[in-house]
Amino acid sequence: MIEVCNLTKRYAGYAAVEGLSFTVGRGEIVGLLGPNGAGKTTTMRILSCFLPASSGTARVAGFDVFTHTDDVRRRIGYMPENNPLYGDMRVREYLKFRARIKGLNFSRCSQRVDRVIEQCGLTDVKGRIISHLSKGYRQRVGLADALVHEPELVILDEPTIGLDPSQIRSVRQLIKDLGRECTVLISTHILPEVEMTCNRVLILREGKILADDTPENLRRAMSKGDQTVAEIAAPRRDLQMCWDQMPEIDHYDISASDGDYLRCALTAVDGQDLRSAVFDLANHYGWKLRELSRTRHSLEDVYIRLTRPETEEDSL
Amino acid sequence: MAAYLTLTRRELSAFFLALRGYTVIAMAAFLMGLSFVSLVSKLQGEPTPMPITEIFYNTNYFWFIILFSAPVITMRLFALEKYSGTFETLMTTPISDAQVVLAKFTAALFFYSVLWLPLLACVLILRYVSQDPTLIDPGTLGSTFLGIFLLGALYMSMGCFASALTSSQIVAAMVSFSLGIGLFILGFIVDQFPMRKTWSSDTLSYMSMHVHMSDFARGVIDTRYIVFYLSLTVFFLFLTYRVVESRRWK
Numbered sequence: 001m002i003e004v005c006n007l008t009k010r011y012a013g014y015a016a017v018e019g020l021s022f023t024v025g026r027g028e029i030v031g032l033l034g035p036n037g038a039g040k041t042t043t044m045r046i047l048s049c050f051l052p053a054s055s056g057t058a059r060v061a062g063f064d065v066f067t068h069t070d071d072v073r074r075r076i077g078y079m080p081e082n083n084p085l086y087g088d089m090r091v092r093e094y095l096k097f098r099a100r101i102k103g104l105n106f107s108r109c110s111q112r113v114d115r116v117i118e119q120c121g122l123t124d125v126k127g128r129i130i131s132h133l134s135k136g137y138r139q140r141v142g143l144a145d146a147l148v149h150e151p152e153l154v155i156l157d158e159p160t161i162g163l164d165p166s167q168i169r170s171v172r173q174l175i176k177d178l179g180r181e182c183t184v185l186i187s188t189h190i191l192p193e194v195e196m197t198c199n200r201v202l203i204l205r206e207g208k209i210l211a212d213d214t215p216e217n218l219r220r221a222m223s224k225g226d227q228t229v230a231e232i233a234a235p236r237r238d239l240q241m242c243w244d245q246m247p248e249i250d251h252y253d254i255s256a257s258d259g260d261y262l263r264c265a266l267t268a269v270d271g272q273d274l275r276s277a278v279f280d281l282a283n284h285y286g287w288k289l290r291e292l293s294r295t296r297h298s299l300e301d302v303y304i305r306l307t308r309p310e311t312e313e314d315s316l
Numbered sequence: 317m318a319a320y321l322t323l324t325r326r327e328l329s330a331f332f333l334a335l336r337g338y339t340v341i342a343m344a345a346f347l348m349g350l351s352f353v354s355l356v357s358k359l360q361g362e363p364t365p366m367p368i369t370e371i372f373y374n375t376n377y378f379w380f381i382i383l384f385s386a387p388v389i390t391m392r393l394f395a396l397e398k399y400s401g402t403f404e405t406l407m408t409t410p411i412s413d414a415q416v417v418l419a420k421f422t423a424a425l426f427f428y429s430v431l432w433l434p435l436l437a438c439v440l441i442l443r444y445v446s447q448d449p450t451l452i453d454p455g456t457l458g459s460t461f462l463g464i465f466l467l468g469a470l471y472m473s474m475g476c477f478a479s480a481l482t483s484s485q486i487v488a489a490m491v492s493f494s495l496g497i498g499l500f501i502l503g504f505i506v507d508q509f510p511m512r513k514t515w516s517s518d519t520l521s522y523m524s525m526h527v528h529m530s531d532f533a534r535g536v537i538d539t540r541y542i543v544f545y546l547s548l549t550v551f552f553l554f555l556t557y558r559v560v561e562s563r564r565w566k
Contacts, residue, residue: 048408073410084401100322
């Protein structure tokens with residue numbers, strides 16, 4: 001659906017996007033993830049034909065975004081950051097205006113507008129003036145606008161920014177539902193959002209792609225550093241001996257906890273799960289075990305590790 | 317075509333949905349009222365061979381209306397969209413840059429024409445009161461309105477251009493006001509500084525809008541004037557189009 005090849009966008013003096021290449025298949029929900037200024041918005045603006053690229057090519061549904069802008073624009077629904085709307089219009093009137101401008105004919109237009117009003121939960125406010133609506137409703141109007149012409153590709157720039165938790169949940173559900181009908185590209189810097197909605201993640205930093213995989217795979221790649229934490233009441237020397245003898249343990253760290261308990265942080269070779277082995281051991285020696293847990297790396301750790309600026313990494 | 321009409325309608329409704337549109341109409345109606353008062357007082361004096369429309373034109377309020385209303389009408393067109401970000405949503409729909417420019421220009425020109433309707437009312441009132449059907453010659457009235465329309469087209473296109481340049485409405489208004497005043501004053505330079513007849517003074521006198529408009533008000537339709545206004549309008553619309561398109565060159 002999207003083919004991006006060596007895309008570069010330079011603004012006076014610096015490159016917002018540099019040598020970006022990726023493809024997105026039909027029906028995928030892809031999340032663009034990255035810190036502020038990573039080039040997410042620029043990429044989306046190029047894909048939606050608002051800005052041209054300095055070099056490289058981008059195709060949407062087989063059409064070049066620079067030479068066949070009309071064909072591309074007909075096929076995408078784009079919601080920019082901050083979701084700009086005409087505040088002086090009424091919801092239904094605005095959506096009708098947008099549908100007409102996107103080339104829907106008269107009868108199709110009302111039909112589609114009614115459909116998206118229902119789909120985005122705008123039935124109660126369809127006669128209200130947009131500037132009087134709450135942020136959540138305005139966001140939904142923006143979404144409805146992006147969907148009104150049945151696009152093949154929906155591009156949403158930070159769709160859940162500034163919403164309250166229940167609104168975020170409903171917008172996410174809407175995005176998930178969209179995935180059944182069309183391809184979705186969303187940008188965000190909220191990680192749980194990507195984990196919940198997307199089936200692929202592209203992590204960007206300074207205009208370059210750092211990772212391109214499913215959220216699960218990214219997490220798995222990090223799992224090498226998983227730790228098992230156990231709090232056991234036992235003599236320190238006995239514990240040290242046990243851990244040294246276990247071949248699965250790469251290295252460990254024992255620190256004092258309150259009372260007789262010692263806190264052991266065990267790092268396994270190949271990210272194995274050590275919990276049952278530790279439990280068996282404590283059981284065997286009759287030690288008291290009061291905590292046994294495994295820290296799992298979240299996508300957040302992947303993200304933080306990948307997007308940390310190089311200078312900071314060096315100094316660590 | 318359908319997209320163009322839809323956008324024109326939306327732009328027009330934006331004029332009438334906001335207070336600004338009515339303020340401009342009220343100001344223009346007020347100035348036309350002042351003209352009407354001085355027109356009536358002049359008619360009570362000595363008889364004159366001048367047509368009504370020319371007397372009206374010579375009351376001097378005419379240029380106030382054009383010079384001040386044009387920036388206020390047009391400053392919103394592109395600048396507000398750029399400022400609020402709706403320009404991005406607009407330009408990512410399958411509508412062409414030319415359609416956007418034309419739709420905004422058409423809406424502004426239509427609104428400008430509505431602005432001048434009170435003048436028609438003034439003329440009709442005069443006719444009704446004087447009970448003299450020969451007082452107003454439809455031809456002269458038509459040519460006056462043609463002049464007003466052509467002048468408006470030029471000023472609206474300059475306003476579109478100014479508005480497309482910036483995302484600040486104030487800057488847009490100032491640029492369009494300076495352009496408007498500049499072009500207006502150009503024709504006076506020749507009168508104010510009598511110099512030897514050279515090609516440059518000739519050229520400047522051709523551009524005297526004051527002369528053009530008083531001819532139109534007298535009922536003279538000179539094709540040179542029509543060509544002058546239409547070509548300048550097209551020129552400024554072309555510039556606007558290039559400015560809108562320029563985001564693709566950066």
